Amino acid sequence: MNELQKKDLEYIWHPCSQMKDYEKLPPIVIKNGKGVYLEDVDGNKYIDAVSSWWVNLFGHSNDRINKALYNQASTLEHVIFAGFSHEKAIELCERIIKVAPKGMKKVLFGDNGSSAVEIALKLSFQYHMQVGKKKKTKFIAISDAYHGETMGALSVGGVDLFSSMYKPLLIETIKVNGPDCYRCPYNKNRETCNAECFESMEKAIKENHEEITAVIIEPMIQGAAGMKMYSPNYLKKLKKLCDEYDINLIADEIAVGFGRTGKMFACEHAGISPDIMTVSKGLTAGYMPMSLVLTADKIYDAFYDDYETMKAFLHSHSYSGNPLGCAVAVETLKIFEEENILDTIDKKSKYLKEKIESTLLDIEYVGDYRQLGMIGAIELVKNKETKEAFPWQDRIGYKIYQLALKKGVLLRPLGNVIYFMPPYIITKEEIDIVVDTARECIEEYFSNNK
Numbered sequence: 001m002n003e004l005q006k007k008d009l010e011y012i013w014h015p016c017s018q019m020k021d022y023e024k025l026p027p028i029v030i031k032n033g034k035g036v037y038l039e040d041v042d043g044n045k046y047i048d049a050v051s052s053w054w055v056n057l058f059g060h061s062n063d064r065i066n067k068a069l070y071n072q073a074s075t076l077e078h079v080i081f082a083g084f085s086h087e088k089a090i091e092l093c094e095r096i097i098k099v100a101p102k103g104m105k106k107v108l109f110g111d112n113g114s115s116a117v118e119i120a121l122k123l124s125f126q127y128h129m130q131v132g133k134k135k136k137t138k139f140i141a142i143s144d145a146y147h148g149e150t151m152g153a154l155s156v157g158g159v160d161l162f163s164s165m166y167k168p169l170l171i172e173t174i175k176v177n178g179p180d181c182y183r184c185p186y187n188k189n190r191e192t193c194n195a196e197c198f199e200s201m202e203k204a205i206k207e208n209h210e211e212i213t214a215v216i217i218e219p220m221i222q223g224a225a226g227m228k229m230y231s232p233n234y235l236k237k238l239k240k241l242c243d244e245y246d247i248n249l250i251a252d253e254i255a256v257g258f259g260r261t262g263k264m265f266a267c268e269h270a271g272i273s274p275d276i277m278t279v280s281k282g283l284t285a286g287y288m289p290m291s292l293v294l295t296a297d298k299i300y301d302a303f304y305d306d307y308e309t310m311k312a313f314l315h316s317h318s319y320s321g322n323p324l325g326c327a328v329a330v331e332t333l334k335i336f337e338e339e340n341i342l343d344t345i346d347k348k349s350k351y352l353k354e355k356i357e358s359t360l361l362d363i364e365y366v367g368d369y370r371q372l373g374m375i376g377a378i379e380l381v382k383n384k385e386t387k388e389a390f391p392w393q394d395r396i397g398y399k400i401y402q403l404a405l406k407k408g409v410l411l412r413p414l415g416n417v418i419y420f421m422p423p424y425i426i427t428k429e430e431i432d433i434v435v436d437t438a439r440e441c442i443e444e445y446f447s448n449n450k
Ligand SMILES: *Cc1c(COP(=O)(O)O)cnc(C)c1O
Pocket: 112, 113, 114, 115, 117, 146, 147, 148, 149, 218, 223, 224, 252, 253, 254, 255, 280, 281
């Protein structure tokens, strides 16, 4: 353990960590980042194959974004956003509305993903109060959903690992069995099915619609659940039924937005527009904590009235509309447009697919392989025939993570799911290194743990 690591552990409580684990593997102190590489204080380099928790799009220390950030910092670092505005916020919102699913018309600011989810939940609830549907107070979410860590976001989450401890504190939410394509109870295939699994959602909506204000969902991919992917038909059916019963559809695009799935936003795979949409993570290409909530006109209109009617949305964050974040987000959208990023993603995701298929799929323990755009994942199982999972106590993901670090790749598996979600600037050669390293580490793990 070096001096910095000792000091780190003296003072810092790291996110999503059992701090005792760091006795054996202390936090790696990173000195600099460039492109897909991170370099630690001892000079070791790591390819960032998880985009630093799904946020980085164009590499670390990107020249264009650095410049945008620097220019903004020397002009205006921050200003109160109630009663005031600034050019970059205006430009950002104009740009994002242009590329968002049609029907998204107004933009609110949060300062991280979870706060965007809180805003979305509050908006939906207040919307129904103000249009006179006072019984509509509940949310529906699907199993294994992940929407963040604050109380409201946890309430609509379905990953027990994160939420079960806090159950007594959480808002009562209706949980519905969501798609589970690898272990599909209907024996269908996600590419060809008609989202037969929608029936549990349909039942929940039909039985409870008078009390439901919104359904919240991660479109196409349930990230934290282990990159669980499902059919766009599920979203089509959901949108239709929500409309029928005056239920708001909240699309949480925080992980999947900004090209990750091959489209700008994942909703496009299903050709739907939600009523409320949350974005963060890639919004600032991995630079700044910022989030946006996009809404349809009907939501906005229900809040627009004379002050005395008390219909305003009285929600704020100190850093709402932060100019540094806005400048970076504007540059991010410009890069998408000017450098044809969606074409790049299309090509690179095809290569990633080829590479995974030719390198990993013959491993005895690879039960499922799924990919959409630049997110590829394999699920390791004890038994391919029965799809029996490895016990979580084995901590396979964590052990493979440790092996890969020694070989210079930052993979951070989710349970028994190893996924690749690299920045879009990754080269073919670097994709090869990442996927080959994953293979070596999986083989090494299983040869040591027979
Ligand atoms: C990461 C994530 C969040 C929470 O965002 P934070 O910025 O970590 O609070 C919410 N929803 C989804 C789908 C996410 O992946």
